[in-house]
Amino acid sequence: xxxxxxxxxxxxxxxxxxxxxxxxxxxxxxxxxxxxxxxxxxxxxxxxxxxxxxxxxxxxxxxxxxxxxxxxxxxxxxxxxxxxxxxxxxxxxxxxxxxxxxxxxxxxxxxxxxxxxxxxxxxxxxxxxxxxxxxxxxxxxxxxxxxxxxxxxxxxxxxxxxxxxxxxxxxxxxxxxxxxxxxxxxxxxxxxxxxxxxxxxxxxxxxxxxxxxxxxxxxxxxxxxxxxxxxxxxxxxxxxxxxxxxxxxxxxxxxxxxxxxxxxxxxxxxxxxxxxxxxxxxxxxxxxxxxxxxxxxxxxxxxxxxxxxxxxxxxxxxxxxxxxxxxxxxxxxxxxxxxxxxxxxxxxxxxxxxxxxxxxxxxxxxxxxxxxxxxxxxxxxxxxxxxxxxxxxxxxxxxxxxxxxxxxxxxxxxxxxxxxxxxxxxxxxxxxxxxxxxxxxxxxxxxxxxxxx
Numbered sequence: 001x002x003x004x005x006x007x008x009x010x011x012x013x014x015x016x017x018x019x020x021x022x023x024x025x026x027x028x029x030x031x032x033x034x035x036x037x038x039x040x041x042x043x044x045x046x047x048x049x050x051x052x053x054x055x056x057x058x059x060x061x062x063x064x065x066x067x068x069x070x071x072x073x074x075x076x077x078x079x080x081x082x083x084x085x086x087x088x089x090x091x092x093x094x095x096x097x098x099x100x101x102x103x104x105x106x107x108x109x110x111x112x113x114x115x116x117x118x119x120x121x122x123x124x125x126x127x128x129x130x131x132x133x134x135x136x137x138x139x140x141x142x143x144x145x146x147x148x149x150x151x152x153x154x155x156x157x158x159x160x161x162x163x164x165x166x167x168x169x170x171x172x173x174x175x176x177x178x179x180x181x182x183x184x185x186x187x188x189x190x191x192x193x194x195x196x197x198x199x200x201x202x203x204x205x206x207x208x209x210x211x212x213x214x215x216x217x218x219x220x221x222x223x224x225x226x227x228x229x230x231x232x233x234x235x236x237x238x239x240x241x242x243x244x245x246x247x248x249x250x251x252x253x254x255x256x257x258x259x260x261x262x263x264x265x266x267x268x269x270x271x272x273x274x275x276x277x278x279x280x281x282x283x284x285x286x287x288x289x290x291x292x293x294x295x296x297x298x299x300x301x302x303x304x305x306x307x308x309x310x311x312x313x314x315x316x317x318x319x320x321x322x323x324x325x326x327x328x329x330x331x332x333x334x335x336x337x338x339x340x341x342x343x344x345x346x347x348x349x350x351x352x353x354x355x356x357x358x359x360x361x362x363x364x365x366x367x368x369x370x371x372x373x374x375x376x377x378x379x380x381x382x383x384x385x386x387x388x389x390x391x392x393x394x395x396x397x398x399x400x401x402x403x404x405x406x407x408x409x410x411x412x413x414x415x416x417x418x419x420x421x422x423x424x425x426x427x428x429x430x431x432x433x434x435x436x437x438x439x440x441x442x443x444x445x446x447x448x449x450x451x452x453x
Contacts, residue, residue, distance in 0.1 A: 024093040026447035027072075031065065034125040038064070040118045048113045058102060063110045064122070065094045066102070070111065071440035074418045077104040077111075111436075116428065119435035126442050127320065127345065135449055136316045138346045142403045143313070143338055143355040145331055146410050148434055149306035150293045151423045155286040157269040158200040161216050163288045164262035165193045165223045168255060172226055175234055175251050178244050182233045186226035189219045213273050220266055227255045261288055282327060292427040296328050306422070309434060310334050312342060313406040316449060318442045319413075321345065324431055331358035336367050349373050354403035357382065365389060379403055417441050 042060040058066070069090060070080050081104040083090045096102075102110075130136040153159065172186045196216040203209035234255070237248035264285045271277040281295040286305055296304045308328060312321040321341050323334060335355060343349045349371045357380025365384060368376045375390040377399035390396045413419035417437040424433040 018089075021089040022451060023444060023447050024089055026450050027068070027443045028065075028093050030126070030129060030443060030446055030450075031068075033129060034122075037118075037122050037125050040121050041114060044113050044115050044118050045110060048110055058106070058110050059095075062094055062096065063114065066107055067111045067114060067436055068440045068443060069094060070107075071417055071437050072444060074416055077108045080104070080107055112424070112429070112432070114432065114436070116431045116435060119432060119439055122439050123322075123435065123442070124345070126439065126446065127318075130316070130318060130442075130446060131346075135446065136314045136318050136320070138314055138320055138342060139350055140315050140352045140402070141312050141320060141339075141342060141350040141354070142406045143311065143335070143353065143359060144403070144406045144410065145308055145310045145334070145356070145358070146414075146419070147296045147298070147304045147306050148309050148419055148430070149304055149421045150287070150290040150430065151421055152287040152290050152293055152305055155305065157265070157272060158197045158213070158216060160265045160285065160288070161220050161262075161269065162193050162197050164258065164265055165220055166190055167288055168223050168227050168258050168262065171251055171255055171258070172230055175230060175248065175255075178237070178239070178248055180239070182230070182237060182248070184226070184230040184233045186230070187222070189223060193219055210273065213269065217266060217269060220262060224259055224262055224266075227259045231255050231259075258288065261285055261291060290425065292326070292430070294327055307430060310338060311406065311410065312338050313409055315402075316445060317405070317409055318445050319409065319438050322434065322438050324434060326427075331356065332361045332364060335359040335361075335364045339368055339371060339373065343371065351375070352399060353377070354399040355379070356403065360384060375399060377403065413437060413441055 038060045041064050045058075045060055045063060048057075066080065066084070069075070069083075070077070073079075073083070075083065081102060084094060084096060084107075085091075085101045127136070127138075131138075169186065169188055169190060172184075173188070175182055175184075193216065196212045196219070199212040200209055200216070203212065231252050234248045234252035237245055237252075239245050239248075268279045268284055271279050281297075284295060285291060286293050286295060292307075293305050294307055296306060296308055298304075308325050310323040310325070310331075311319055314320045321338065323338065323341070325334065339349060339353065349368075350373060352375040353368060353373055354377045357378055360378035360380055360382040362384065365376055365378075365388065375395055377389055377396050378384065379400055381389075386393055386396045390399065410419070417440060418433070419437055422430050422433040424430060
């Protein structure tokens with residue numbers, strides 16, 4: 001039977017007084033003041049299967065603390081499992097019982113079960129704690145956006161075609177392993193596909209490259225045909241074993257989804273390579289594995305593959321809010337949303353707002369002033385007058401300098417909390433990952449403020 005929390009005396013007082021142990025002790029004390037957040041975490045974990053009948057498994061509190069540990073030290077699940085076995089400080093923070101050593105797979109299954117809504121609830125509880133302690137009241141806010149990349153290889157038309165051929169061929173071969181053997185046929189073209197991919201990569205003449213692309217597209221078309229022949233066979237598969245029927249039907253669904261993606265890649269390759277079209281970003285597929293990935297271009301900088309994340313920061317360095325958007329929306333569109341969310345969080349709009357130049361527009365300035373925000377400073381004026389935005393040039397300079405601080409916060413998130421690249425799968429997994437990093441970062445900021453007091 002799973003528990004919400006574990007009754008255990010603190011061990012921090014007998015541990016070495018190094019910096020990490022002190023930070024973990026301070027974070028633990030903050031979490032102890034917010035027991036209500038465990039109700040939502042416990043509900044998320046109700047669907048996680050325990051290994052053996054009667055085993056208690058990890059409590060809701062242990063799972064949440066382990067998730068925070070993972071992001072706080074930017075660890076893999078294997079590294080987290082090692083430290084939970086090896087480090088007294090980590091075990092004390094996670095409130096592990098004597099002889100309890102969760103494996104990496106157990107940690108992954110439990111931590112990934114925490115929903116986006118639960119992470120947001122934990123975030124709100126932390127903001128409430130910071131406000132009650134007089135540390136952060138959200139009266140002065142700064143805004144910026146960044147890109148968190150997804151874990152994909154740099155996409156090219158040839159590598160995407162290779163991915164599609166490889167994946168569909170693998171699933172077709174997997175379908176042949178069920179009994180009785182389904183009646184469809186296919187040929188494994190992976191070796192030839194790799195050769196054409198290398199030819200495209202190393203070709204110096206356009207004629208050679210286009211010839212290799214035609215051959216590769218022909219192979220992709222054949223594999224698509226094999227899949228289209230296998231899908232009705234697998235979806236209508238009949239067996240005495242119900243589990244085998246379900247597996248065959250699941251394979252048919254995966255093949256159907258992969259065929260749709262392969263058709264999109266074939267189309268975008270033909271348009272770009274043979275017709276010279278510039279395919280719009282919203283019509284491109286960049287990964288068979290993380291198909292939710294967006295193409296992000298910020299100004300003249302290089303192209304990034306992931307999602308845009310909009311952050312609102314406070315004077316303490318905490319992240320007050322986080323918004324993730326699909327596509328590549330203009331910053332100006334998100335500015336009203338960010339300030340409205342701030343008003344909902346605190347019950348009032350911030351008194352002063354400083355934002356990156358990408359958020360600047362006359363409409364956004366009027367919207368902010370209409371909400372009662374006294375000073376609104378955009379890093380780039382974009383035709384706006386300083387005294388339209390703020391009450392004096394001195395205030396504008398102070399707020400512009402204040403906004404620059406969020407660049408350092410974003411840099412810290414990327415360096416120390418895994419904000420550079422998300423290695424969790426799916427759009428839901430992306431949001432879970434980002435929120436877990438934000439929560440862990442905020443807890444560390446609060447802990448360091450408490451230790452410095």
